[in-house]
Amino acid sequence: MKEILQKADEWLRKGGDIGIPRHSDAVAWLAERFAPFVGADRELAYLVGKLHDVGKVVKEVLKVLRRNRGKSLTEEDWIIVKKHPSLGITILERWERELGYKVDPLVKPGVLYHHAWWNEKGGYPLEEGFFCLGQEEKDFISLIKFADTIASMYGPLFSPEGERTYKKKRGLIEIVDELHRISGTELNDTLVTEFSLLWFSIEESFFKRFKK
Numbered sequence: 611m612k613e614i615l616q617k618a619d620e621w622l623r624k625g626g627d628i629g630i631p632r633h634s635d636a637v638a639w640l641a642e643r644f645a646p647f648v649g650a651d652r653e654l655a656y657l658v659g660k661l662h663d664v665g666k667v668v669k670e671v672l673k674v675l676r677r678n679r680g681k682s683l684t685e686e687d688w689i690i691v692k693k694h695p696s697l698g699i700t701i702l703e704r705w706e707r708e709l710g711y712k713v714d715p716l717v718k719p720g721v722l723y724h725h726a727w728w729n730e731k732g733g734y735p736l737e738e739g740f741f742c743l744g745q746e747e748k749d750f751i752s753l754i755k756f757a758d759t760i761a762s763m764y765g766p767l768f769s770p771e772g773e774r775t776y777k778k779k780r781g782l783i784e785i786v787d788e789l790h791r792i793s794g795t796e797l798n799d800t801l802v803t804e805f806s807l808l809w810f811s812i813e814e815s816f817f818k819r820f821k822k
């Protein structure tokens with residue numbers, strides 16, 4: 611696990627100018643914190659948080675994200691950006707070959723489907739493989755999706771420019787409201803409930819850790 615984390619850190623650094631390493635760190639931190647609520651292994655959740663956007667550092671995607679800083683993506687650009695989960699799998703498979711081992715079976719579903727909704731009715735990619743997954747995989751994916759959404763809601767500091775649903779930074783009240791709006795559809799409602807209970811006591815450490 612250590613070697614792959616090292617590879618990820620080196621790789622993600624190439625997207626440092628648009629905040630990809632900090633975003634990935636924030637998602638890893640959040641995924642690790644909330645892992646117990648879906649019965650996931652904390653270390654594994656941390657790893658997949660780091661890895662989820664490695665596909666964004668592929669040249670073609672990075673170019674689009676850099677060009678669109680702070681702007682909305684055109685339809686054409688979206689097609690390219692939406693490839694980042696499957697590009698992430700290609701990168702992971704390359705690293706597996708280089709390191710001579712296979713990652714945990716939850717890693718690839720976590721990376722590939724981190725933009726798919728909890729209720730399986732939205733996001734991407736929505737394909738046969740996703741619908742065939744078991745509950746353990748789906749719970750794990752929902753954790754990564756949840757951590758990614760929170761990081762994105764906190765705005766520019768924690769999320770790369772370009773592919774960002776939430777363009778401006780939000781306050782905690784707005785975040786909780788929005789989380790409740792998408793709870794049970796985009797997000798696993800168990801995680802939203804735990805967030806409401808826990809966040810007031812840990813928000814500060816999140817900021818301390820990630821704010822410049």
Ligand SMILES: [Fe+2]
Nearest residue numbers: 662663694725
């Ligand atoms: Fe992503």
Ligand SMILES: [Fe+2]
Nearest residue numbers: 633662663758
């Ligand atoms: Fe992300």
